[in-house]
Amino acid sequence: MTVRVNKPAFNIREKLSELERPIGVKGSELMKSDTAQEARDFVSAGRKNMIINGDMRVSQRGTSFTINSSSGVNYTLDRFRLYHGNVSSTGTVTRNSSNGLNEHANSLKFECTGGASSVDATDDCWIRYIVETLDMPNYGWPSNQYMTLSFWARSNRVGKHSVAIVSGNFQSQHYNHAYNLQNNVWKHVKISIPPPTSWTINGDNGLRIYWPLAIGSSYVTSTVDRWVYNTNDFVVSGVQQIQGVAGATFEITGVQLEVGKNATDFERRHYGEELALCQRYYWQQENFLWLYSLDAAHGYVRANVFYPVEMRAAPTVTGTFSNAGSANGFQSITKKHTIPYVTTPGSGLADISNLKFDAEL
Numbered sequence: 377m378t379v380r381v382n383k384p385a386f387n388i389r390e391k392l393s394e395l396e397r398p399i400g401v402k403g404s405e406l407m408k409s410d411t412a413q414e415a416r417d418f419v420s421a422g423r424k425n426m427i428i429n430g431d432m433r434v435s436q437r438g439t440s441f442t443i444n445s446s447s448g449v450n451y452t453l454d455r456f457r458l459y460h461g462n463v464s465s466t467g468t469v470t471r472n473s474s475n476g477l478n479e480h481a482n483s484l485k486f487e488c489t490g491g492a493s494s495v496d497a498t499d500d501c502w503i504r505y506i507v508e509t510l511d512m513p514n515y516g517w518p519s520n521q522y523m524t525l526s527f528w529a530r531s532n533r534v535g536k537h538s539v540a541i542v543s544g545n546f547q548s549q550h551y552n553h554a555y556n557l558q559n560n561v562w563k564h565v566k567i568s569i570p571p572p573t574s575w576t577i578n579g580d581n582g583l584r585i586y587w588p589l590a591i592g593s594s595y596v597t598s599t600v601d602r603w604v605y606n607t608n609d610f611v612v613s614g615v616q617q618i619q620g621v622a623g624a625t626f627e628i629t630g631v632q633l634e635v636g637k638n639a640t641d642f643e644r645r646h647y648g649e650e651l652a653l654c655q656r657y658y659w660q661q662e663n664f665l666w667l668y669s670l671d672a673a674h675g676y677v678r679a680n681v682f683y684p685v686e687m688r689a690a691p692t693v694t695g696t697f698s699n700a701g702s703a704n705g706f707q708s709i710t711k712k713h714t715i716p717y718v719t720t721p722g723s724g725l726a727d728i729s730n731l732k733f734d735a736e737l
Contacts, residue, residue, distance in 0.1 A: 425643040426511050426583075428653045429454045430527075430631035432471055432482040436660060439471040444490075451736055453484050454654040461501040463590045465490035465620045472627060477528060477562050479642070483629035486589060486618065493620040501590040501619040502610075503626075506737040507633065508688065509544065509582035516582065517575040518635055525585065526566045526639035527631040531557045533616035533624050538588060538600075540610035541569060544581035549574070550604050552597055554612040564630075566639035572603045580688070580737055586610050587628060590619035655685045661731035665695075665716065669724035677726055678707075678717035683733065687711045691735040695728040711735075 434454040441452045444466045449459045452469040460467070465488050472485040486503065509515050517523070525541060536554050543549040553567045588611040597609035618624045630642050645653075667677040690709050695716065697704045703719040704726070714733070718726040 423643070424632075424634040424640065426507050426633045427455075427505060427631045428657075429456070429650060430629075431480045431642065431644070432456075432484050432629050433647060434651050434654045435471045436654065436658060441469040442489075443467040443469060443486075451658065455505060455657065456484055457504045457506075457736075458486070459500065459502055459504065460619070461590065462499045463495055463501050463619045464493040465622070467589075467619055475530075475562075475627065475629070477530075477629065480528065480629040483528070483530075483627045485625060485627045488619050488621055488624045491622055495590045495592050495617060495620055497592040497594045499590060499592040500595060501588070503587040503589065503628065505585045505631065506544075506581055507583040507585075508737060509577050509580050512582040513635055516577055517571055520571055521635055522568055522570055522637040523633060523635055524566065524568050524637060524639045525631075525633050526564065526642075528562050528564055528627075528629050529555070529557060529587075530560060530562045530627045531616065531618065531625060532560050533557070533618060533621065533626070534559050536612065536615050537626075538612035538615045539565070539567070540584075540586040540588070541567075542584040542586060542610055543572075543576045544578040544583060545576040546578075546584065547606060547608060548576035550597075550607055550610055551602070552600050552604075552610065552612050554600050554615070557616075560625075564639075568637045568639075570603075572605075574605075583633075585631075585633070587626070588615060589626060590617050591615075652685050655683070656688050657736045658691075658732075658734050659684060659687075660733065665728045665731060667716065667718055667721065667726040667728070669721075675720045676717065677721055677724060678715050680713055680715050681731070682713045683711075687733065687735040688737075689735045691733040693731070693733055695731040697726060697728055699723075699726045701726060 432453050443460045451457050453471055458469055467488050470485050472483045475483045537557055538552055538554045541551040549572045551569055555565050557563055591611040595608050596611055596613045598613045600612055618626045632642055667679050669677045690711055693706045693709055693714050699722050701718040701721040706714050706716050708715045716728055
């Protein structure tokens, strides 16, 4: 006996086109991964951002800072450092919480508030972030792997701007990238950086990122998007000057550095976790610390101050002593605690205010 089965006709072209619909461009790229590790690297699964406080939420030192030629190097918003250099104009750094960017509520904003000033050949004014060596894969640049830097930037100085990725040993490896900004329009800058032929750290200084604000000709290069070695160049020729141009502004936020060729979505950590990461480098005590002896004739008082987290290194400790006795200071400063003391305080009582603990790079 013969059994015949009939199936309705279908259009094979339509069926083939449907195969593409649920995949998408990124899905297609993911399916081309040869190994599970390649797939993981493509989507950047797990913890990925080597930058602490990249969205500018933490600002333990304050939210507004005045910068001038006597300021030297200043940490402003946590983990982000500003160097004024020798440019004579003054400037301000603020945590801008009304920046108009939906992706991030806060940004680091620099504004030149002084008059116009020229930039000499050796002048350098910049925003800098240092990635600690311990936070880098394999304590250095990951072998034969790309890394991607991404951030949001905005300025009222229209035209070319640049950013530099530099090894911990400043004069060893430099990678400069140029990008263009429109007038006060946020731009998401994404830079896929190939591995250098060598990588040099400097103790805890694993990698530096520079956003130039006013850089002299001694540090300028025309080489972009490739590594250069044994040089001081960390700004691209023809970039817009910010410091020294009255009213000029520059802002950044959403800073992320990750392993791989792709700039993935910003990694948002809980505020408490982000604060603790910052306190590994710096924290300050908000209230008075009382040093008190029940015996008024007692000639020596001290206390043990434990930190909220273990710090990167034994910090530099400063504070203001009241009723400071014949001698005062700090002893047994470690990564976990400090002992402040006062010798022969009046009435056996002393106090300390404005306590600050600094272990920044």
